[in-house]
Amino acid sequence: MTQCELPPEWLHIQLGEIVSYGKTQKCVLADVTGDTWVLELEDVEKESSRLLGRKTAKERPFKSTKNQFEKGNVLYGKLRPYLNKVVVADTSGVCTTEIIPLDAEPFVLNRYLFHWLKTRDFLNYVNQVSYGVNMPRLGTKDGVAAPFVLAPLAEQKVIADKLDTLLAQVENTKARLERIPQILKRFRQSVLAAAVSGRLIDVQPKSAAKLEDLVDIENGARKPVSATIRKNLQGTVPYYGATGIVDYLNDYTHKGRYLLVGEDGANLLSKSKDLAFIVEGKMWVNNHAHVLKERLGVNLDFVKIAINSLDLTSWITGSAQPKLTKKSLCSLPITNFTIGEQTEIVRRVDQLFAHADRIEQQVNSALARVDKLTQSILAKAFRGELTEQWRKDNPELISGENSAEALLERIKAEKAASKPAKKARKQTTA
Missing domain, CATH: 1.10.287 (Helix Hairpins)
Known part of the structure; x- marks a missing residue:
């Protein structure tokens, strides 16, 4: 990894020199109280690191072992680390073992560490060394060797x-x-x-007409094609479904200017995309979209506007799989205006x-x-x-005793002092 130039009083070091990455204190449900915070990765929004929710052990009883953390600890999501999930704990609690609690204080501020873990330099390193294809993780060895700017x-x-x-x-x-x-x-x-x-x-429109009085419905030529079969029919003609283009094929079912209206799917209720949309030229339409052709004295773009303005709840059947049947479609009310209007x-x-x-x-x-x-x-x-x-x-x-170099020496001295002394060998007499 390429290191950027730093101020002379700073140092490039490894993360393992300031924190014990991977060394955690474990606990089970019996070790905590009902109001203990239980943090899962799903509670943290990717990139922003905003907390999306907070649950207690009473609300989220757990069977697996958890990692304990203290207020002020940096909580680093090691699973799929490219999601950039890092938070500073505002109270103590327990978390999934896919989250590593880190405490760099008193020599490195945890807030400073938090921001470093969010940098592109750190993320680039993590993405290079993470192991696992579908569920990549930052392992202990690579976590200890990760770059850090002191x-x-x-x-x-x-x-x-x-x-x-x-x-x-x-x-x-x-x-x-x-x-x-x-x-x-x-x-x-x-x-x-x-x-x-x-x-x-x-x-002020004086009346409304049924949709069937304004357009011709040309569903007869529709033809659904499975994804497997479509692989052998690839071309340049758009293949339409309920909300738009699904694929491109080498033949067509319709040619001209049409209004397509989704026949089924969640979009009928969510309206995240237009319910009705204009298509033109050669097209292949499957059985998930109704095909409408304008009649004389009707502007198809206006019909599109009218349908998209409607709340279709009253005309939709089915809850698990919402559906707008041809019969319901034909009965949709469209306000009457002259062609000029x-x-x-x-x-x-x-x-x-x-x-x-x-x-x-x-x-x-x-x-x-x-x-x-x-x-x-x-x-x-x-x-x-x-x-x-x-x-x-x-x-x-x-500078001097306040430089990063001096700070690193104090960190090393503190680590050495905290290591348990080796037991002396027992002397034996002949």
């Missing part, structure tokens, strides 16, 4: 404080950005509601949706930059760039 103790606190502040701001920004797609989803739904009610063009509604909806799409693209770009910003800040911190001025202002706190 800064003087006083500087560790400054770095940890700066990172706590800066990364909290990044997380707050990210959280605000992540809320915007849901806001846009509600906006799009309100646009659809305004469209079918006539509010977008200031026209339909065209104007479509134009305005497209205009508003295009605006929402632009915002969503900007949000996605901003989120990508924010994700990179976290690692950029961490990298600057552990190259000494965040504390460059602080070191100039406080040379006495990073």
